[in-house]
Amino acid sequence: MIRDFGIVWSERALLLNGLANTAILSTLSAVAALLLGFMVAPALMSKRPVISGAARVFVDGMRCVPFLLFAYIVYYGLPSLGLRLDNWTSGLAALTIYNAAYMAEILRGAWVVQPREPIEAGVAFGFSDFRLFRRIILPPLLLSAGPVIGNQMIQIIKDSAFLTIIALPELTHAASSIQSRHYIPFAAFITAVFLYWALCLVIEAGVNSIGRVAEARR
Amino acid sequence: MNGGDIAAIFQGAIVTVALSLVGILIGLPIGLSLALIRWANVPVAARIVALYVSVLRATPLVTLLLLLFFALPNIGVPMTPISAAILGLVMNTSAFNCEVWRSALMNFPKDQYEAAQSVGMRAGQRFRRIVLPQIVRVSLPGLVNEMSLLIKVTPVLAVVGVVDITRAAVRIGAQTYEPLPPFLVAIALYAPIVFALVSLQRWIERRQIAAEALA
Numbered sequence: 001m002i003r004d005f006g007i008v009w010s011e012r013a014l015l016l017n018g019l020a021n022t023a024i025l026s027t028l029s030a031v032a033a034l035l036l037g038f039m040v041a042p043a044l045m046s047k048r049p050v051i052s053g054a055a056r057v058f059v060d061g062m063r064c065v066p067f068l069l070f071a072y073i074v075y076y077g078l079p080s081l082g083l084r085l086d087n088w089t090s091g092l093a094a095l096t097i098y099n100a101a102y103m104a105e106i107l108r109g110a111w112v113v114q115p116r117e118p119i120e121a122g123v124a125f126g127f128s129d130f131r132l133f134r135r136i137i138l139p140p141l142l143l144s145a146g147p148v149i150g151n152q153m154i155q156i157i158k159d160s161a162f163l164t165i166i167a168l169p170e171l172t173h174a175a176s177s178i179q180s181r182h183y184i185p186f187a188a189f190i191t192a193v194f195l196y197w198a199l200c201l202v203i204e205a206g207v208n209s210i211g212r213v214a215e216a217r218r
Numbered sequence: 219m220n221g222g223d224i225a226a227i228f229q230g231a232i233v234t235v236a237l238s239l240v241g242i243l244i245g246l247p248i249g250l251s252l253a254l255i256r257w258a259n260v261p262v263a264a265r266i267v268a269l270y271v272s273v274l275r276a277t278p279l280v281t282l283l284l285l286l287f288f289a290l291p292n293i294g295v296p297m298t299p300i301s302a303a304i305l306g307l308v309m310n311t312s313a314f315n316c317e318v319w320r321s322a323l324m325n326f327p328k329d330q331y332e333a334a335q336s337v338g339m340r341a342g343q344r345f346r347r348i349v350l351p352q353i354v355r356v357s358l359p360g361l362v363n364e365m366s367l368l369i370k371v372t373p374v375l376a377v378v379g380v381v382d383i384t385r386a387a388v389r390i391g392a393q394t395y396e397p398l399p400p401f402l403v404a405i406a407l408y409a410p411i412v413f414a415l416v417s418l419q420r421w422i423e424r425r426q427i428a429a430e431a432l433a
Contacts, residue, residue: 063416064409068373069384069401076391077398154276161278162374172281185288193277193285200276 018174037103062101241307249315
């Protein structure tokens with residue numbers, strides 16, 4: 001057993017590369033999904049039924065489809081419509097679009113319970129739309145939605161493991177190739193499990209520090 | 219894609235639903251027992267459960283399945299794709315269920331528990347008659363949410379060779395060189411199942427809010 005972990009250690013470059021790819025993939029798509037979510041969330045709350053209806057169909061649609069199936073469609077299905085993406089592009093696109101729906105719903109939830117007064121005061125002070133959003137709406141919104149966004153980021157990390165099926169060299173894929181090369185399944189996969197755990201602990205620590213900032217501002 | 223292919227995907231759907239149900243039915247009581255161990259603060263065991271939940275909540279189901287499917291036979295536990303699937307689903311969902319149950323237990327009003335003690339109810343009675351009926355109601359939306367999440371991760375079972383909706387669709391796509399139609403059929407099967415659970419969750423929440431407003 002110790003010997004098996006020795007083999008994993010000798011393959012650490014492969015594993016760390018996979019960990020780095022998982023981290024890059026998750027961070028990029030988390031940021032992109034959050035930005036997209038900021039565009040979809042106002043659409044969800046739009047007073048024009050066509051816009052809010054379309055946004056609602058997108059968000060509820062994504063929430064009803066399993067991520068793995070969505071990734072399969074982007075990677076294997078889209079080429080028959082003439083759109084061929086490599087595994088990195090389709091992995092990133094699938095992860096981003098899918099989670100944008102969840103982010104939009106999270107932001108909408110936090111947005112509707114924000115107190116109206118500061119926003120109205122901002123309007124009365126003559127803030128332009130963009131400055132109103134950046135200075136008045138955004139900071140409390142991010143603070144109050146912080147924990148839920150953190151949970152969604154953990155979800156994104158876990159979803160990124162599915163991308164091993166389209167041969168994206170992320171952490172699970174690295175563990176799989178170590179296991180198939182040396183036949184040490186326990187050592188290879190348990191190491192991957194603990195690395196995922198470490199990533200999630202980092203995010204939880206980040207969320208807790210945001211929580212402390214939010215507490216201090218109250 | 220012909221009629222036989224669609225029938226194959228439907229057969230996969232039966233496997234998906236059956237495995238999800240088994241996972242949910244075993245995962246619920248295990249989650250509750252784990253939550254009780256933490257709530258009662260059983261020495262050592264409570265610590266182990268906390269660690270188990272923390273690790274399992276961070277582990278992608280694919281990684282867990284590969285671990286179970288390849289590593290357990292090594293230590294003499296025979297594994298078929300189906301048993302690895304059930305074990306993986308139960309381990310995964312029980313960790314999440316544990317958190318839902320636990321938050322309901324933590325918010326349980328202490329005075330009721332003490333009142334039950336003072337009228338001489340035994341521990342088992344207190345739990346069965348006073349605590350359980352109330353925490354079930356509080357936990358229900360969270361548990362249903364957990365069920366819809368569980369169904370959404372079942373496509374991963376195809377990785378270890380379970381012939382569920384997704385694997386049936388992939389196989390047909392590979393045979394016909396037309397992957398899009400079978401995937402769309404697969405989505406048409408998954409979406410209503412998940413949507414039904416999501417609607418159920420919203421309905422329960424609305425009913426509970428309405429009941430609270432009346433009270």
